[in-house]
Amino acid sequence: xxxxxxxxxxLRLVTGTAVICLAGPGLPGMSFAQALAEQxxxxxxxxxxxxxxxxxxxxxxGAAREAGMRRVLxxxxxxxxxxxxxxxxxxxxxxxxxxxxxxxxxxxxxxxxYAERFGQYxxxxxxxxxxxxxxxxxxxxxxxxxxxxxxxxxxxxxxVRNEGQGPRIVDLKTEGVSMxxxxxxxxxxxxxxxxxxxxxxxxxxxxxxxxA
Amino acid sequence: xxASVSKMATRVRCSVVATxxxxxxxxxxxxxxxxxxxxxxxxxxxxxxxxxxxxxxxxIAIRPVAVLYRxxxxxxxxxxxxxxxxxxxxxxxxxxxxxxxxxxxAGVTLARxxxxxxxxxxxxxxxAAMMGMPRTKTDAGQTIGMWAGKGVEPENGGFYxxxxxxxxxxxxxxTGLMVDYAIDPFQILPVAFNWDFWYYSLPRxxxxxxxxxxxxxxxxxxxxxNSVDYYAALRSAYTQNRAELIRAKRDKTDxxxxxxxxDNLALVK
Numbered sequence: 001x002x003x004x005x006x007x008x009x010x011l012r013l014v015t016g017t018a019v020i021c022l023a024g025p026g027l028p029g030m031s032f033a034q035a036l037a038e039q040x041x042x043x044x045x046x047x048x049x050x051x052x053x054x055x056x057x058x059x060x061x062g063a064a065r066e067a068g069m070r071r072v073l074x075x076x077x078x079x080x081x082x083x084x085x086x087x088x089x090x091x092x093x094x095x096x097x098x099x100x101x102x103x104x105x106x107x108x109x110x111x112x113x114y115a116e117r118f119g120q121y122x123x124x125x126x127x128x129x130x131x132x133x134x135x136x137x138x139x140x141x142x143x144x145x146x147x148x149x150x151x152x153x154x155x156x157x158x159x160v161r162n163e164g165q166g167p168r169i170v171d172l173k174t175e176g177v178s179m180x181x182x183x184x185x186x187x188x189x190x191x192x193x194x195x196x197x198x199x200x201x202x203x204x205x206x207x208x209x210x211x212a
Numbered sequence: 213x214x215a216s217v218s219k220m221a222t223r224v225r226c227s228v229v230a231t232x233x234x235x236x237x238x239x240x241x242x243x244x245x246x247x248x249x250x251x252x253x254x255x256x257x258x259x260x261x262x263x264x265x266x267x268x269x270x271x272i273a274i275r276p277v278a279v280l281y282r283x284x285x286x287x288x289x290x291x292x293x294x295x296x297x298x299x300x301x302x303x304x305x306x307x308x309x310x311x312x313x314x315x316x317x318a319g320v321t322l323a324r325x326x327x328x329x330x331x332x333x334x335x336x337x338x339x340a341a342m343m344g345m346p347r348t349k350t351d352a353g354q355t356i357g358m359w360a361g362k363g364v365e366p367e368n369g370g371f372y373x374x375x376x377x378x379x380x381x382x383x384x385x386x387t388g389l390m391v392d393y394a395i396d397p398f399q400i401l402p403v404a405f406n407w408d409f410w411y412y413s414l415p416r417x418x419x420x421x422x423x424x425x426x427x428x429x430x431x432x433x434x435x436x437x438n439s440v441d442y443y444a445a446l447r448s449a450y451t452q453n454r455a456e457l458i459r460a461k462r463d464k465t466d467x468x469x470x471x472x473x474x475d476n477l478a479l480v481k
Contacts, residue, residue, distance in 0.1 A: 007318070160322070185448030186439045188444075193441065201440065205440070
């Protein structure tokens with residue numbers, strides 16, 4: 001008697017959870033949020049950048065893909081801001097001439113990295129879900145990358161910031177790992193291990209750009 | 213027999229207490245760290261040495277096997293292997309969920325374990341997920357990080373540590389690894405009942421390594437190719453990833469603190 005009651009309650013728990021899980025994405029609150037997100041300029045920016053990036057990776061290969069990816073990055077990303085941030089405090093040490101060279105080479109190395117990254121995915125889509133405005137004028141845009149070949153969807157957070165030239169993407173975060181922070185840790189450590197000279201990093205990046 | 217098991221249990225309990233205390237001491241080191249700075253790495257030189265050895269072993273032995281496994285073993289077989297390994301890890305997750313103050317979640321994890329071990333044929337199939345009990349995974353490193361106190365940012369896990377074979381870790385997560393090992397029934401049972409090392413412990417360990425390596429292939433290759441100092445890039449990425457997991461545990465309802473941290477991040481003005 002008691003065991004059958006117990007079993008029924010467990011069953012109800014299980015089916016209840018199943019119903020919530022199935023109905024979850026279709027709840028009205030969610031679609032409302034999504035509708036709001038679609039009107040948001042930050043969300044639109046991210047969506048357009050992602051769609052164009054995926055399109056470039058899909059339709060081009062090799063050098064054409066990299067060039068196309070660079071155009072997308074230049075159009076939607078604040079590459080100057082990203083470059084400044086990834087150099088950390090060493091930005092202040094760099095001469096104007098070094099800054100120019102660094103901006104140039106870091107843009108092409110980013111383009112190379114993205115071209116390679118997106119080229120390996122197949123049939124992926126990025127859907128923007130939620131926008132969180134921050135007090136300091138920064139927007140955090142949540143999105144999901146889904147692959148047609150199956151596999152778990154990847155959550156990507158985009159940071160959109162306006163540094164005087166309209167809203168631009170400055171960072172993206174996958175599984176908690178920020179592109180800017182990782183890049184900066186990488187570059188700063190390299191500079192530190194090369195006598196604290198920014199020149200060493202720029203030379204290395206330029207050499208890599210030539211090789212690729 | 214029973215006496216020896218209980219004696220071992222006492223020993224395990226003692227070591228758990230000892231390691232937890234060690235963790236508390238280590239975790240309490242740098243209070244008021246904003247976490248925005250780079251990970252604390254006082255033993256960078258030995259770490260880099262172990263890192264280099266790991267990379268060599270990986271290039272020669274582990275990565276090639278993982279590539280073969282990823283490309284040649286049929287997808288459903290890979291999935292079943294993963295399910296099997298995940299199922300063996302379920303008790304550890306359940307215990308940690310209890311200590312994280314989420315007994316109901318622990319109950320679901322335990323239910324998953326029971327369902328998958330029976331209907332799911334010893335864990336080969338994740339039947340529980342189809343029944344609406346999705347999988348969660350947690351470890352003692354996260355438990356320690358969760359209770360480390362308000363002043364300790366999740367980015368601060370004590371000193372950074374590269375473990376032989378296991379790779380990036382830190383004082384907090386390495387302690388967690390030992391705790392998980394000590395409380396894992398599927399590590400205790402083989403010792404208690406003398407399960408054959410060659411038929412249980414070694415295959416489990418080997419499959420875990422290959423499965424984990426094949427899953428991290430894409431991310432690690434990307435990081436290696438696009439960094440000038442792979443060691444530093446991985447150190448940063450590992451720290452951020454672990455912090456994200458712990459932060460999600462700490463403030464389930466409020467993700468504001470993370471965003472605030474990023475606002476306050478000492479970026480170049």
